[in-house]
Amino acid sequence: MNAPLPTAVQPPVQAADLAALPLIEKWISFASVSRDSNLPIIEWTQNWLEALGIECTRTYDDSGQKANLWATLPAENGETKIGGLVLSGHTDVVPVDGQPWVTDPFVAQIIGDRLYGRGVTDMKSYGATALMMVPELLKRKLKRPVHLAFSYDEEVGCIGVRRMIADMVKSGYQPAGCIVGEPTGMQVVVAHKGKHAYKTSVRGFEAHSSLTPQGVNAVEIACEFVANLKSMHRQLAKDGPFDPIYDVPHTTIHTGVIHGGTALNIIPRDCDVTWEIRHHHLNSPEDLFTQAKAFADSLLPAMRVVAADTNITHHLNSVLPGFATEADSDIAKLCFACAGTDSSSACSREGGKVSFGTEAALFHQAGVPTIVCGPGHIAQAHQPNEWVELAQLAWCERFMRRLADHICVN
Ligand SMILES: [Zn+2]
Incomplete structure:
Protein backbone atom coordinates (compact mmCIF):
# COMPACT_ATOMS: atom_id res chain seq x y z
CA MET A 1 0.00 0.00 0.00
CA HIS A 192 -3.33 -4.69 -7.59
CA LYS A 193 -0.66 -5.59 -10.10
CA GLY A 194 -0.68 -8.81 -12.06
CA LYS A 195 2.26 -11.13 -12.63
CA HIS A 196 3.38 -13.26 -15.55
CA ALA A 197 6.28 -15.62 -14.77
CA TYR A 198 8.36 -17.19 -17.55
CA LYS A 199 11.21 -19.62 -18.07
CA THR A 200 13.41 -18.95 -21.08
CA SER A 201 15.71 -21.78 -22.15
CA VAL A 202 18.71 -21.30 -24.40
CA ARG A 203 20.00 -24.39 -26.23
CA GLY A 204 23.54 -23.69 -27.45
CA PHE A 205 26.26 -25.97 -28.82
CA GLU A 206 29.05 -27.49 -26.74
CA ALA A 207 32.72 -27.23 -27.69
CA HIS A 208 36.10 -27.01 -26.00
CA SER A 209 36.49 -23.54 -24.55
CA SER A 210 39.62 -22.94 -26.63
CA LEU A 211 37.48 -23.24 -29.78
CA THR A 212 34.89 -20.53 -29.15
CA PRO A 213 33.97 -19.99 -32.83
CA GLN A 214 32.87 -23.66 -33.05
CA GLY A 215 30.45 -23.46 -30.13
CA VAL A 216 27.32 -21.50 -29.23
CA ASN A 217 27.64 -20.25 -25.66
CA ALA A 218 24.20 -20.62 -24.06
CA VAL A 219 25.23 -18.67 -20.94
CA GLU A 220 26.37 -15.69 -22.98
CA ILE A 221 23.23 -15.75 -25.15
CA ALA A 222 21.11 -15.92 -21.97
CA CYS A 223 23.02 -12.95 -20.57
CA GLU A 224 22.24 -10.93 -23.68
CA PHE A 225 18.58 -11.85 -23.23
CA VAL A 226 18.68 -10.83 -19.54
CA ALA A 227 20.47 -7.58 -20.39
CA ASN A 228 17.68 -6.79 -22.85
CA LEU A 229 15.07 -7.50 -20.15
CA LYS A 230 16.95 -5.07 -17.94
CA SER A 231 16.93 -2.37 -20.59
CA MET A 232 13.20 -2.91 -21.10
CA HIS A 233 12.82 -2.48 -17.34
CA ARG A 234 14.90 0.71 -17.38
CA GLN A 235 12.74 2.14 -20.12
CA LEU A 236 9.55 1.40 -18.13
CA ALA A 237 11.10 3.02 -15.06
CA LYS A 238 12.11 6.09 -17.08
CA ASP A 239 9.18 6.58 -19.44
CA GLY A 240 6.33 4.75 -17.69
CA PRO A 241 3.41 4.48 -18.08
CA PHE A 242 3.09 5.38 -14.40
CA ASP A 243 0.34 4.75 -11.88
CA PRO A 244 1.51 6.90 -8.95
CA ILE A 245 -0.67 5.16 -6.35
CA TYR A 246 1.63 2.12 -6.33
CA ASP A 247 4.86 2.08 -4.29
CA VAL A 248 6.59 1.16 -7.53
CA PRO A 249 4.55 3.24 -9.99
CA HIS A 250 5.63 1.45 -13.17
CA THR A 251 5.50 -2.10 -14.48
CA THR A 252 8.63 -4.04 -13.54
CA ILE A 253 10.62 -6.78 -15.27
CA HIS A 254 12.91 -8.87 -13.12
CA THR A 255 15.17 -11.90 -13.53
CA GLY A 256 15.12 -14.18 -10.49
CA VAL A 257 17.14 -17.30 -11.40
CA ILE A 258 19.77 -18.07 -14.02
CA HIS A 259 21.21 -21.52 -14.34
CA GLY A 260 23.70 -22.74 -16.93
CA GLY A 261 27.08 -24.21 -17.77
CA THR A 262 29.02 -27.15 -16.34
CA ALA A 263 32.75 -26.30 -16.36
CA LEU A 264 35.02 -23.44 -17.32
CA ASN A 265 36.62 -25.36 -20.18
CA ILE A 266 33.33 -26.30 -21.84
CA ILE A 267 31.31 -23.86 -23.92
CA PRO A 268 27.93 -24.24 -22.17
CA ARG A 269 25.12 -25.91 -24.08
CA ASP A 270 22.17 -25.01 -21.85
CA CYS A 271 21.09 -22.03 -19.82
CA ASP A 272 17.70 -21.35 -18.21
CA VAL A 273 16.47 -17.97 -17.07
CA THR A 274 13.42 -17.50 -14.81
CA TRP A 275 11.95 -14.02 -14.99
CA GLU A 276 8.73 -12.10 -14.45
CA ILE A 277 6.68 -9.16 -15.60
CA ARG A 278 4.76 -7.48 -12.76
CA HIS A 279 2.38 -5.14 -14.49
CA HIS A 280 -0.25 -2.57 -13.68
CA HIS A 281 -3.30 -1.99 -15.86
CA LEU A 282 -1.52 0.48 -18.15
CA ASN A 283 0.77 -2.20 -19.59
CA SER A 284 0.00 -5.41 -21.42
CA PRO A 285 2.26 -8.25 -20.25
CA GLU A 286 1.62 -10.00 -23.57
CA ASP A 287 3.04 -7.03 -25.47
CA LEU A 288 6.10 -6.89 -23.24
CA PHE A 289 6.65 -10.61 -23.68
CA THR A 290 6.36 -10.24 -27.45
CA GLN A 291 9.05 -7.55 -27.27
CA ALA A 292 11.36 -9.80 -25.23
CA LYS A 293 10.76 -12.73 -27.56
CA ALA A 294 11.49 -10.62 -30.64
CA PHE A 295 14.89 -9.79 -29.17
CA ALA A 296 15.56 -13.50 -28.51
CA ASP A 297 14.51 -14.36 -32.07
CA SER A 298 16.95 -11.76 -33.41
CA LEU A 299 19.81 -13.76 -31.84
CA LEU A 300 18.87 -17.03 -33.56
CA PRO A 301 20.31 -16.54 -37.07
CA ALA A 302 23.87 -16.04 -35.78
CA MET A 303 23.53 -19.05 -33.46
CA ARG A 304 22.30 -21.26 -36.31
CA VAL A 305 25.18 -20.37 -38.57
CA VAL A 306 27.30 -22.33 -36.07
CA ALA A 307 24.84 -25.11 -35.18
CA ALA A 308 21.46 -25.65 -36.81
CA ASP A 309 19.59 -27.10 -33.80
CA THR A 310 20.33 -24.26 -31.38
CA ASN A 311 17.26 -22.50 -30.06
CA ILE A 312 15.69 -20.13 -27.54
CA THR A 313 12.32 -21.22 -26.15
CA HIS A 314 9.96 -19.63 -23.66
CA HIS A 315 7.48 -21.14 -21.24
CA LEU A 316 4.80 -19.21 -19.38
CA ASN A 317 5.07 -20.71 -15.88
CA SER A 318 2.22 -18.90 -14.17
CA VAL A 319 -0.23 -16.05 -14.51
CA LEU A 320 -1.75 -14.06 -11.70
CA PRO A 321 -4.06 -11.48 -13.21
CA GLY A 322 -4.13 -7.93 -11.90
ZN1 LIG B 1 -6.12 -14.22 2.17
Whole structure:
Protein backbone atom coordinates (compact mmCIF):
# COMPACT_ATOMS: atom_id res chain seq x y z
CA MET A 1 0.00 0.00 0.00
CA ASN A 2 1.23 3.45 -0.80
CA ALA A 3 0.71 5.36 2.43
CA PRO A 4 0.41 4.11 6.00
CA LEU A 5 -3.20 3.58 6.83
CA PRO A 6 -4.83 6.27 8.90
CA THR A 7 -6.20 4.92 12.15
CA ALA A 8 -9.73 5.73 13.10
CA VAL A 9 -10.11 7.35 16.49
CA GLN A 10 -12.55 5.10 18.32
CA PRO A 11 -13.22 4.30 21.96
CA PRO A 12 -11.62 0.98 23.03
CA VAL A 13 -13.59 -1.96 21.67
CA GLN A 14 -14.72 -4.70 24.05
CA ALA A 15 -15.54 -8.29 23.13
CA ALA A 16 -19.16 -7.56 24.06
CA ASP A 17 -19.30 -4.89 21.32
CA LEU A 18 -18.59 -7.42 18.58
CA ALA A 19 -21.72 -9.14 17.34
CA ALA A 20 -19.68 -11.30 14.94
CA LEU A 21 -17.28 -12.61 17.58
CA PRO A 22 -19.06 -15.97 18.20
CA LEU A 23 -19.09 -16.67 14.44
CA ILE A 24 -15.44 -15.65 14.08
CA GLU A 25 -14.56 -17.98 16.96
CA LYS A 26 -16.48 -20.79 15.28
CA TRP A 27 -14.74 -20.30 11.93
CA ILE A 28 -11.30 -20.14 13.57
CA SER A 29 -12.03 -23.48 15.29
CA PHE A 30 -11.98 -25.21 11.89
CA ALA A 31 -8.33 -26.01 11.07
CA SER A 32 -8.98 -25.47 7.38
CA VAL A 33 -5.35 -25.46 6.25
CA SER A 34 -5.19 -25.49 2.44
CA ARG A 35 -3.56 -28.95 2.23
CA ASP A 36 -6.51 -30.51 4.10
CA SER A 37 -10.21 -30.79 3.31
CA ASN A 38 -12.27 -27.67 4.00
CA LEU A 39 -15.53 -29.63 4.02
CA PRO A 40 -16.11 -29.31 7.80
CA ILE A 41 -16.24 -25.48 7.68
CA ILE A 42 -18.31 -25.56 4.47
CA GLU A 43 -20.71 -28.10 5.98
CA TRP A 44 -21.18 -26.07 9.15
CA THR A 45 -21.66 -22.81 7.24
CA GLN A 46 -24.12 -24.35 4.79
CA ASN A 47 -26.19 -25.77 7.66
CA TRP A 48 -26.15 -22.38 9.38
CA LEU A 49 -27.36 -20.62 6.23
CA GLU A 50 -29.93 -23.25 5.31
CA ALA A 51 -31.44 -22.96 8.78
CA LEU A 52 -32.20 -19.35 7.77
CA GLY A 53 -33.80 -20.53 4.52
CA ILE A 54 -30.86 -19.57 2.28
CA GLU A 55 -30.18 -21.67 -0.79
CA CYS A 56 -26.56 -22.81 -1.13
CA THR A 57 -24.56 -24.36 -3.96
CA ARG A 58 -21.23 -26.12 -3.73
CA THR A 59 -18.56 -26.50 -6.38
CA TYR A 60 -15.97 -29.18 -5.64
CA ASP A 61 -12.35 -29.81 -6.54
CA ASP A 62 -11.49 -33.01 -8.44
CA SER A 63 -10.91 -34.98 -5.22
CA GLY A 64 -14.31 -34.01 -3.80
CA GLN A 65 -12.51 -33.12 -0.55
CA LYS A 66 -12.71 -29.36 -1.02
CA ALA A 67 -15.61 -27.15 -1.92
CA ASN A 68 -16.65 -23.58 -2.57
CA LEU A 69 -19.93 -22.40 -1.12
CA TRP A 70 -22.16 -19.96 -3.02
CA ALA A 71 -25.21 -18.68 -1.15
CA THR A 72 -27.81 -16.25 -2.47
CA LEU A 73 -30.06 -13.96 -0.45
CA PRO A 74 -32.81 -13.00 -2.90
CA ALA A 75 -34.00 -9.43 -3.41
CA GLU A 76 -37.41 -8.45 -2.06
CA ASN A 77 -38.90 -8.87 -5.56
CA GLY A 78 -37.55 -12.41 -5.79
CA GLU A 79 -34.64 -11.52 -8.09
CA THR A 80 -31.65 -13.80 -7.49
CA LYS A 81 -29.49 -13.47 -10.58
CA ILE A 82 -29.25 -9.91 -11.90
CA GLY A 83 -27.46 -7.10 -10.08
CA GLY A 84 -26.57 -7.04 -6.44
CA LEU A 85 -23.41 -7.73 -4.55
CA VAL A 86 -21.00 -10.56 -3.85
CA LEU A 87 -19.30 -10.69 -0.46
CA SER A 88 -16.32 -12.95 -1.03
CA GLY A 89 -13.70 -14.63 1.10
CA HIS A 90 -11.62 -17.78 1.29
CA THR A 91 -12.10 -20.45 3.94
CA ASP A 92 -8.57 -21.88 3.80
CA VAL A 93 -5.65 -20.74 5.93
CA VAL A 94 -1.89 -21.23 5.74
CA PRO A 95 -0.23 -23.88 7.95
CA VAL A 96 1.03 -23.24 11.49
CA ASP A 97 3.72 -25.96 11.37
CA GLY A 98 7.01 -24.92 12.94
CA GLN A 99 5.70 -21.52 13.97
CA PRO A 100 6.15 -20.43 17.59
CA TRP A 101 2.50 -19.91 18.57
CA VAL A 102 1.83 -18.75 22.13
CA THR A 103 -1.90 -19.53 21.94
CA ASP A 104 -3.71 -22.45 20.29
CA PRO A 105 -3.96 -21.19 16.69
CA PHE A 106 -7.36 -22.81 16.24
CA VAL A 107 -8.90 -21.30 19.36
CA ALA A 108 -9.62 -17.59 18.88
CA GLN A 109 -8.45 -15.74 21.95
CA ILE A 110 -8.64 -12.10 22.99
CA ILE A 111 -5.55 -10.70 24.67
CA GLY A 112 -5.71 -6.96 25.38
CA ASP A 113 -7.16 -5.19 22.37
CA ARG A 114 -6.36 -7.96 19.90
CA LEU A 115 -7.89 -11.24 18.80
CA TYR A 116 -5.38 -14.04 18.12
CA GLY A 117 -5.79 -17.14 15.97
CA ARG A 118 -4.95 -18.56 12.54
CA GLY A 119 -7.11 -16.75 10.03
CA VAL A 120 -8.32 -13.86 12.22
CA THR A 121 -6.74 -11.49 9.69
CA ASP A 122 -6.42 -13.66 6.59
CA MET A 123 -9.36 -13.84 6.33
CA LYS A 124 -12.03 -15.53 8.40
CA SER A 125 -13.15 -12.45 10.32
CA TYR A 126 -14.60 -10.86 7.20
CA GLY A 127 -16.48 -14.01 6.13
CA ALA A 128 -17.85 -14.52 9.64
CA THR A 129 -18.94 -10.87 9.86
CA ALA A 130 -20.76 -11.23 6.54
CA LEU A 131 -22.53 -14.29 7.99
CA MET A 132 -23.46 -12.34 11.10
CA MET A 133 -25.27 -9.83 8.88
CA VAL A 134 -27.46 -12.40 7.13
CA PRO A 135 -30.40 -12.41 9.58
CA GLU A 136 -30.46 -8.60 9.55
CA LEU A 137 -30.35 -8.43 5.73
CA LEU A 138 -33.22 -10.90 5.52
CA LYS A 139 -35.27 -8.94 8.03
CA ARG A 140 -34.66 -5.57 6.38
CA LYS A 141 -35.27 -6.99 2.87
CA LEU A 142 -32.85 -6.42 0.01
CA LYS A 143 -33.25 -4.14 -3.00
CA ARG A 144 -30.96 -6.45 -4.99
CA PRO A 145 -29.65 -9.95 -4.28
CA VAL A 146 -26.59 -10.51 -2.10
CA HIS A 147 -24.33 -13.50 -2.64
CA LEU A 148 -21.87 -15.01 -0.20
CA ALA A 149 -18.92 -16.61 -1.98
CA PHE A 150 -16.65 -18.74 0.22
CA SER A 151 -13.78 -20.45 -1.59
CA TYR A 152 -11.16 -23.17 -1.00
CA ASP A 153 -7.45 -23.12 -1.88
CA GLU A 154 -6.96 -19.38 -2.19
CA GLU A 155 -3.64 -19.62 -0.38
CA VAL A 156 -2.19 -21.98 -2.94
CA GLY A 157 -2.88 -19.82 -6.01
CA CYS A 158 -6.55 -18.75 -6.02
CA ILE A 159 -7.47 -22.24 -7.23
CA GLY A 160 -10.95 -22.81 -5.82
CA VAL A 161 -12.60 -19.52 -6.69
CA ARG A 162 -12.02 -20.12 -10.42
CA ARG A 163 -14.58 -22.94 -10.37
CA MET A 164 -17.05 -20.91 -8.34
CA ILE A 165 -16.80 -17.98 -10.76
CA ALA A 166 -17.16 -20.29 -13.77
CA ASP A 167 -20.28 -21.75 -12.17
CA MET A 168 -21.55 -18.25 -11.33
CA VAL A 169 -21.25 -17.22 -14.99
CA LYS A 170 -22.71 -20.47 -16.30
CA SER A 171 -25.70 -20.21 -13.97
CA GLY A 172 -26.49 -16.71 -15.22
CA TYR A 173 -25.57 -14.70 -12.14
CA GLN A 174 -24.64 -11.13 -13.07
CA PRO A 175 -23.65 -9.36 -9.87
CA ALA A 176 -23.01 -5.63 -10.19
CA GLY A 177 -20.14 -5.62 -7.71
CA CYS A 178 -17.98 -7.71 -5.43
CA ILE A 179 -16.20 -6.96 -2.15
CA VAL A 180 -13.30 -9.29 -1.35
CA GLY A 181 -12.48 -9.05 2.36
CA GLU A 182 -8.72 -9.62 2.30
CA PRO A 183 -6.96 -7.56 4.98
CA THR A 184 -6.56 -3.94 3.91
CA GLY A 185 -7.03 -2.27 7.29
CA MET A 186 -10.56 -1.47 6.02
CA GLN A 187 -8.99 0.72 3.34
CA VAL A 188 -10.83 0.57 0.01
CA VAL A 189 -8.39 -1.06 -2.41
CA VAL A 190 -9.19 -0.61 -6.09
CA ALA A 191 -6.27 -2.35 -7.78
CA HIS A 192 -3.33 -4.69 -7.59
CA LYS A 193 -0.66 -5.59 -10.10
CA GLY A 194 -0.68 -8.81 -12.06
CA LYS A 195 2.26 -11.13 -12.63
CA HIS A 196 3.38 -13.26 -15.55
CA ALA A 197 6.28 -15.62 -14.77
CA TYR A 198 8.36 -17.19 -17.55
CA LYS A 199 11.21 -19.62 -18.07
CA THR A 200 13.41 -18.95 -21.08
CA SER A 201 15.71 -21.78 -22.15
CA VAL A 202 18.71 -21.30 -24.40
CA ARG A 203 20.00 -24.39 -26.23
CA GLY A 204 23.54 -23.69 -27.45
CA PHE A 205 26.26 -25.97 -28.82
CA GLU A 206 29.05 -27.49 -26.74
CA ALA A 207 32.72 -27.23 -27.69
CA HIS A 208 36.10 -27.01 -26.00
CA SER A 209 36.49 -23.54 -24.55
CA SER A 210 39.62 -22.94 -26.63
CA LEU A 211 37.48 -23.24 -29.78
CA THR A 212 34.89 -20.53 -29.15
CA PRO A 213 33.97 -19.99 -32.83
CA GLN A 214 32.87 -23.66 -33.05
CA GLY A 215 30.45 -23.46 -30.13
CA VAL A 216 27.32 -21.50 -29.23
CA ASN A 217 27.64 -20.25 -25.66
CA ALA A 218 24.20 -20.62 -24.06
CA VAL A 219 25.23 -18.67 -20.94
CA GLU A 220 26.37 -15.69 -22.98
CA ILE A 221 23.23 -15.75 -25.15
CA ALA A 222 21.11 -15.92 -21.97
CA CYS A 223 23.02 -12.95 -20.57
CA GLU A 224 22.24 -10.93 -23.68
CA PHE A 225 18.58 -11.85 -23.23
CA VAL A 226 18.68 -10.83 -19.54
CA ALA A 227 20.47 -7.58 -20.39
CA ASN A 228 17.68 -6.79 -22.85
CA LEU A 229 15.07 -7.50 -20.15
CA LYS A 230 16.95 -5.07 -17.94
CA SER A 231 16.93 -2.37 -20.59
CA MET A 232 13.20 -2.91 -21.10
CA HIS A 233 12.82 -2.48 -17.34
CA ARG A 234 14.90 0.71 -17.38
CA GLN A 235 12.74 2.14 -20.12
CA LEU A 236 9.55 1.40 -18.13
CA ALA A 237 11.10 3.02 -15.06
CA LYS A 238 12.11 6.09 -17.08
CA ASP A 239 9.18 6.58 -19.44
CA GLY A 240 6.33 4.75 -17.69
CA PRO A 241 3.41 4.48 -18.08
CA PHE A 242 3.09 5.38 -14.40
CA ASP A 243 0.34 4.75 -11.88
CA PRO A 244 1.51 6.90 -8.95
CA ILE A 245 -0.67 5.16 -6.35
CA TYR A 246 1.63 2.12 -6.33
CA ASP A 247 4.86 2.08 -4.29
CA VAL A 248 6.59 1.16 -7.53
CA PRO A 249 4.55 3.24 -9.99
CA HIS A 250 5.63 1.45 -13.17
CA THR A 251 5.50 -2.10 -14.48
CA THR A 252 8.63 -4.04 -13.54
CA ILE A 253 10.62 -6.78 -15.27
CA HIS A 254 12.91 -8.87 -13.12
CA THR A 255 15.17 -11.90 -13.53
CA GLY A 256 15.12 -14.18 -10.49
CA VAL A 257 17.14 -17.30 -11.40
CA ILE A 258 19.77 -18.07 -14.02
CA HIS A 259 21.21 -21.52 -14.34
CA GLY A 260 23.70 -22.74 -16.93
CA GLY A 261 27.08 -24.21 -17.77
CA THR A 262 29.02 -27.15 -16.34
CA ALA A 263 32.75 -26.30 -16.36
CA LEU A 264 35.02 -23.44 -17.32
CA ASN A 265 36.62 -25.36 -20.18
CA ILE A 266 33.33 -26.30 -21.84
CA ILE A 267 31.31 -23.86 -23.92
CA PRO A 268 27.93 -24.24 -22.17
CA ARG A 269 25.12 -25.91 -24.08
CA ASP A 270 22.17 -25.01 -21.85
CA CYS A 271 21.09 -22.03 -19.82
CA ASP A 272 17.70 -21.35 -18.21
CA VAL A 273 16.47 -17.97 -17.07
CA THR A 274 13.42 -17.50 -14.81
CA TRP A 275 11.95 -14.02 -14.99
CA GLU A 276 8.73 -12.10 -14.45
CA ILE A 277 6.68 -9.16 -15.60
CA ARG A 278 4.76 -7.48 -12.76
CA HIS A 279 2.38 -5.14 -14.49
CA HIS A 280 -0.25 -2.57 -13.68
CA HIS A 281 -3.30 -1.99 -15.86
CA LEU A 282 -1.52 0.48 -18.15
CA ASN A 283 0.77 -2.20 -19.59
CA SER A 284 0.00 -5.41 -21.42
CA PRO A 285 2.26 -8.25 -20.25
CA GLU A 286 1.62 -10.00 -23.57
CA ASP A 287 3.04 -7.03 -25.47
CA LEU A 288 6.10 -6.89 -23.24
CA PHE A 289 6.65 -10.61 -23.68
CA THR A 290 6.36 -10.24 -27.45
CA GLN A 291 9.05 -7.55 -27.27
CA ALA A 292 11.36 -9.80 -25.23
CA LYS A 293 10.76 -12.73 -27.56
CA ALA A 294 11.49 -10.62 -30.64
CA PHE A 295 14.89 -9.79 -29.17
CA ALA A 296 15.56 -13.50 -28.51
CA ASP A 297 14.51 -14.36 -32.07
CA SER A 298 16.95 -11.76 -33.41
CA LEU A 299 19.81 -13.76 -31.84
CA LEU A 300 18.87 -17.03 -33.56
CA PRO A 301 20.31 -16.54 -37.07
CA ALA A 302 23.87 -16.04 -35.78
CA MET A 303 23.53 -19.05 -33.46
CA ARG A 304 22.30 -21.26 -36.31
CA VAL A 305 25.18 -20.37 -38.57
CA VAL A 306 27.30 -22.33 -36.07
CA ALA A 307 24.84 -25.11 -35.18
CA ALA A 308 21.46 -25.65 -36.81
CA ASP A 309 19.59 -27.10 -33.80
CA THR A 310 20.33 -24.26 -31.38
CA ASN A 311 17.26 -22.50 -30.06
CA ILE A 312 15.69 -20.13 -27.54
CA THR A 313 12.32 -21.22 -26.15
CA HIS A 314 9.96 -19.63 -23.66
CA HIS A 315 7.48 -21.14 -21.24
CA LEU A 316 4.80 -19.21 -19.38
CA ASN A 317 5.07 -20.71 -15.88
CA SER A 318 2.22 -18.90 -14.17
CA VAL A 319 -0.23 -16.05 -14.51
CA LEU A 320 -1.75 -14.06 -11.70
CA PRO A 321 -4.06 -11.48 -13.21
CA GLY A 322 -4.13 -7.93 -11.90
CA PHE A 323 -7.17 -5.74 -11.61
CA ALA A 324 -8.10 -2.08 -11.51
CA THR A 325 -11.54 -0.73 -10.70
CA GLU A 326 -12.24 2.97 -11.26
CA ALA A 327 -12.28 4.93 -8.00
CA ASP A 328 -15.50 6.63 -9.18
CA SER A 329 -17.25 3.35 -10.04
CA ASP A 330 -20.47 2.52 -8.20
CA ILE A 331 -18.87 -0.28 -6.18
CA ALA A 332 -15.93 1.92 -5.12
CA LYS A 333 -18.25 4.78 -4.16
CA LEU A 334 -20.41 2.39 -2.15
CA CYS A 335 -17.35 1.06 -0.31
CA PHE A 336 -15.97 4.55 0.38
CA ALA A 337 -19.33 5.51 1.84
CA CYS A 338 -19.40 2.41 4.06
CA ALA A 339 -15.74 2.38 5.12
CA GLY A 340 -15.47 6.08 6.01
CA THR A 341 -15.59 6.79 9.69
CA ASP A 342 -18.07 9.35 10.95
CA SER A 343 -17.36 12.97 10.02
CA SER A 344 -13.62 12.63 9.44
CA SER A 345 -13.28 10.03 6.75
CA ALA A 346 -10.42 7.64 7.38
CA CYS A 347 -10.47 6.53 3.79
CA SER A 348 -8.51 8.01 0.93
CA ARG A 349 -10.97 8.79 -1.86
CA GLU A 350 -8.71 7.63 -4.63
CA GLY A 351 -8.49 4.17 -3.12
CA GLY A 352 -5.47 2.09 -2.23
CA LYS A 353 -3.46 -0.22 -4.46
CA VAL A 354 -1.67 -3.21 -3.04
CA SER A 355 1.12 -5.45 -4.22
CA PHE A 356 -0.35 -8.77 -3.03
CA GLY A 357 -2.60 -10.76 -5.32
CA THR A 358 -6.17 -11.69 -4.44
CA GLU A 359 -9.27 -13.38 -5.82
CA ALA A 360 -10.49 -9.89 -6.76
CA ALA A 361 -8.66 -10.12 -10.07
CA LEU A 362 -10.64 -13.23 -11.04
CA PHE A 363 -14.02 -11.64 -10.28
CA HIS A 364 -12.87 -8.58 -12.19
CA GLN A 365 -11.87 -10.79 -15.14
CA ALA A 366 -15.39 -12.26 -15.12
CA GLY A 367 -16.79 -8.76 -15.58
CA VAL A 368 -17.74 -8.05 -11.95
CA PRO A 369 -16.40 -4.67 -10.71
CA THR A 370 -14.51 -5.57 -7.56
CA ILE A 371 -13.01 -3.92 -4.49
CA VAL A 372 -10.79 -5.37 -1.79
CA CYS A 373 -11.66 -4.20 1.71
CA GLY A 374 -11.34 -6.16 4.92
CA PRO A 375 -10.24 -6.01 8.55
CA GLY A 376 -6.62 -6.45 9.67
CA HIS A 377 -3.34 -5.87 7.90
CA ILE A 378 -1.44 -8.07 5.48
CA ALA A 379 1.67 -7.74 7.71
CA GLN A 380 -0.06 -9.99 10.28
CA ALA A 381 -1.16 -12.55 7.72
CA HIS A 382 0.65 -15.93 7.62
CA GLN A 383 2.57 -15.01 10.80
CA PRO A 384 2.83 -17.00 14.02
CA ASN A 385 0.44 -15.46 16.58
CA GLU A 386 -1.63 -13.92 13.79
CA TRP A 387 -3.77 -11.17 15.30
CA VAL A 388 -6.29 -8.52 14.42
CA GLU A 389 -7.19 -5.44 16.43
CA LEU A 390 -10.69 -5.56 17.94
CA ALA A 391 -11.07 -2.03 16.57
CA GLN A 392 -10.65 -3.43 13.04
CA LEU A 393 -13.37 -6.01 13.69
CA ALA A 394 -15.66 -3.26 14.97
CA TRP A 395 -14.85 -1.20 11.87
CA CYS A 396 -15.77 -4.17 9.67
CA GLU A 397 -19.11 -4.52 11.47
CA ARG A 398 -19.74 -0.81 11.03
CA PHE A 399 -18.91 -1.19 7.34
CA MET A 400 -21.41 -4.05 6.98
CA ARG A 401 -24.16 -2.15 8.81
CA ARG A 402 -23.70 0.90 6.58
CA LEU A 403 -23.74 -1.43 3.61
CA ALA A 404 -27.08 -2.77 4.84
CA ASP A 405 -28.40 0.82 5.00
CA HIS A 406 -27.56 1.19 1.30
CA ILE A 407 -28.77 -2.14 0.00
CA CYS A 408 -31.83 -2.83 2.16
CA VAL A 409 -35.40 -1.70 1.60
CA ASN A 410 -36.05 -0.94 5.28
ZN1 LIG B 1 -6.12 -14.22 2.17
